[in-house]
Amino acid sequence: MVTAVTTTEPRKRNRRGEGGKLREEIIAAAVALLDEGGDERAVTLRSVARKAGIAAPSIYAHFADQPSIMLAVVQQEMDRLATALREADQNAGTDARTRLFAVCNAYLDLAREHPQRYRIMFGGLWTPSVDDTSISDADLESLGAEALTLLADVLEACVAQGIAHGSDDPYGDAVALWLGLHGLAHQRAVVRKMPGPADVAERLITALAHLKP
Amino acid sequence: MVTAVTTTEPRKRNRRGEGGKLREEIIAAAVALLDEGGDERAVTLRSVARKAGIAAPSIYAHFADQPSIMLAVVQQEMDRLATALREADQNAGTDARTRLFAVCNAYLDLAREHPQRYRIMFGGLWTPSVDDTSISDADLESLGAEALTLLADVLEACVAQGIAHGSDDPYGDAVALWLGLHGLAHQRAVVRKMPGPADVAERLITALAHLKP
DNA sequence: TTGTTTGCTTACAGGCGTTAGCTTACGTCT
DNA sequence: AGACGTAAGCTAACGCCTGTAAGCAAACAA
Numbered sequence: 001m002v003t004a005v006t007t008t009e010p011r012k013r014n015r016r017g018e019g020g021k022l023r024e025e026i027i028a029a030a031v032a033l034l035d036e037g038g039d040e041r042a043v044t045l046r047s048v049a050r051k052a053g054i055a056a057p058s059i060y061a062h063f064a065d066q067p068s069i070m071l072a073v074v075q076q077e078m079d080r081l082a083t084a085l086r087e088a089d090q091n092a093g094t095d096a097r098t099r100l101f102a103v104c105n106a107y108l109d110l111a112r113e114h115p116q117r118y119r120i121m122f123g124g125l126w127t128p129s130v131d132d133t134s135i136s137d138a139d140l141e142s143l144g145a146e147a148l149t150l151l152a153d154v155l156e157a158c159v160a161q162g163i164a165h166g167s168d169d170p171y172g173d174a175v176a177l178w179l180g181l182h183g184l185a186h187q188r189a190v191v192r193k194m195p196g197p198a199d200v201a202e203r204l205i206t207a208l209a210h211l212k213p
Numbered sequence: 214m215v216t217a218v219t220t221t222e223p224r225k226r227n228r229r230g231e232g233g234k235l236r237e238e239i240i241a242a243a244v245a246l247l248d249e250g251g252d253e254r255a256v257t258l259r260s261v262a263r264k265a266g267i268a269a270p271s272i273y274a275h276f277a278d279q280p281s282i283m284l285a286v287v288q289q290e291m292d293r294l295a296t297a298l299r300e301a302d303q304n305a306g307t308d309a310r311t312r313l314f315a316v317c318n319a320y321l322d323l324a325r326e327h328p329q330r331y332r333i334m335f336g337g338l339w340t341p342s343v344d345d346t347s348i349s350d351a352d353l354e355s356l357g358a359e360a361l362t363l364l365a366d367v368l369e370a371c372v373a374q375g376i377a378h379g380s381d382d383p384y385g386d387a388v389a390l391w392l393g394l395h396g397l398a399h400q401r402a403v404v405r406k407m408p409g410p411a412d413v414a415e416r417l418i419t420a421l422a423h424l425k426p
Numbered sequence: 427t428t429g430t431t432t433g434c435t436t437a438c439a440g441g442c443g444t445t446a447g448c449t450t451a452c453g454t455c456t
Numbered sequence: 457a458g459a460c461g462t463a464a465g466c467t468a469a470c471g472c473c474t475g476t477a478a479g480c481a482a483a484c485a486a
Contacts, residue, residue, distance in 0.1 A: 022464080022465090039337075041254075044441080044442065044443085045442075045443060045444085046441075046442065046443080054465070054466085055465065055466050055467075056442095056443085056444090057443095057444075057445080057446095057465085057466080057467090058464080058465050058466070060444075060445090061463095061464075061465080065443080065444085066442090066443065066444095119336075119337065122399075122400070122403065123332075123336055123403065124252075124332065124402070124403030124404065144408065145408065148408070148409075169410060171409070171410075172409055172410040172412075172413065172416065173416070175408060175409030175410065175413055176393075176409075176413055176416045176417050176420065178396075179393060179396035179397045179400060179413065179417060180389075180392060180393040180396055180417065180421070181396070182396040182399070182400060183391075183392035183393055183394070183395040183396025183397070183399065184392045184396070186335075186395070186396065186399060187335070187392060187395060189337070190335065190336065190337030191337065195357065195358065195361070195388060196384070196385055196388030196389075197382060197384075197385040197388070199385075200385065200388055200389055200392065203385065203386070203389045204389050204392060204393065204421070207389065207420045207421050207423065208393070208417070208420050208421070210420065235432085235433085257473080257474065257475085258474075258475060258476090259473075259474065259475080267433070267434085268433070268434050268435075269474095269475085269476090270433085270434075270435090270475095270476075270477080270478095271432080271433050271434070273476075273477095274431095274432075274433080278475080278476085279474090279475070279476095
């Protein structure tokens with residue numbers, strides 16, 4: 001049983017300048033392993049290599065060590081999330097309520113579509129190997145801050161349009177709203193079926209955004 | 214608190230009827246490993262055995278396999294949590310607002326005191342080995358349901374005392390409130406420092422319980 | 427004494443991350 | 457056209473740790 005149980009065909013070597021392509025393929029392989037329903041323990045250096053159809057040591061040309069792979073996955077998915085939120089906001093027009101629900105639902109949808117990825121991103125198990133300079137706490141915090149700023153913007157718009165009760169600290173309200181969304185998204189990502197009513201999301205958003213009835 | 218799991222001294226064998234004691238010591242050892250700041254990967258069958266001062270195979274007399282240990286830890290900590298919540302409620306007197314904050318803060322405090330345990334409980338990584346009959350999904354769900362019922366009770370009391378706006382579905386509101394608490398507790402358990410204002414907890418509770426200003 | 431509980435020792439097979447050194451094919455330069 | 461430097465990836469191997477099986481030794485109760 002040495003060979004290729006899954007999808008591994010004799011890999012075509014990349015062209016001269018395109019060695020970096022493999023880096024993306026490695027990340028994609030890691031993500032694929034997650035999406036297949038395995039938890040993060042299924043994402044080992046060797047399993048990723050198998051999935052990508054390469055030999056395990058070939059990874060070291062692109063990543064310093066195993067945690068670096070997870071780190072890259074997290075960063076990529078964080079970027080994807082931030083982009084999705086911005087996009088949802090911009091496609092939502094100018095009505096504040098529509099914007100609010102668009103952004104929040106985009107967040108929840110992404111988490112629901114890829115629960116394992118969400119778990120990795122916010123589950124706190126990717127153990128930053130501090131010597132990886134390509135990404136750091138600052139990166140992630142700034143990304144979170146970006147999403148929070150977006151939320152705060154939308155909340156302010158709600159107040160400005162008179163559909164929500166104001167507050168002296170919209171950023172703080174954004175944090176609270178995000179925490180609620182995160183609680184729901186994470187719990188959905190973890191358990192097979194959530195207890196509670198179907199409109200929990202709406203209730204959370206309405207309450208935490210202080211929307212007027 | 215089961216004590217003396219710190220170092221590896223030649224273990225005193227248990228008396229005739231007290232073989233079951235080791236089971237508790239094993240769980241305690243696993244919890245200790247978590248509390249030492251290691252994540253769940255640090256809790257291997259062998260590391261637990263080392264911590265408990267016994268030989269690795271000796272665990273099999275008390276647990277079917279390694280995941281069963283984690284499962285037992287989760288159940289124990291879930292019990293502890295439920296007890297703490299009930300206790301906080303009963304010590305809070307009859308004022309609904311006081312009861313509400315007492316229960317919620319008890320939840321948050323416990324999570325903050327033992328972040329790694331909290332992560333294990335709700336992180337969804339303990340991979341139930343289905344053949345373990347001593348605990349099951351039903352157990353955990355019923356436990357969650359118990360906590361939720363408690364929350365719903367307190368919320369109804371708030372409405373009854375006129376300090377919160379009513380709702381046609383107090384249980385649903387309890388779920389929403391719990392999700393908010395969970396989001397905060399989990400995020401605190403995962404990252405070293407939370408962004409946002411210091412009174413996020415109060416804001417979450419106030420908003421999700423629909424407390425009147 | 428004898429049976430049973432309690433826990434240990436030894437051992438195996440397999441997966442892991444990582445290092446060292448080799449092969450092959452590409453692009454370039456004469 | 458042919459040689460060559462180098463990028464791209466592979467094979468082999470190391471040491472470590474894991475979960476688990478099989479059988480043994482000692483202490484206690486009857």
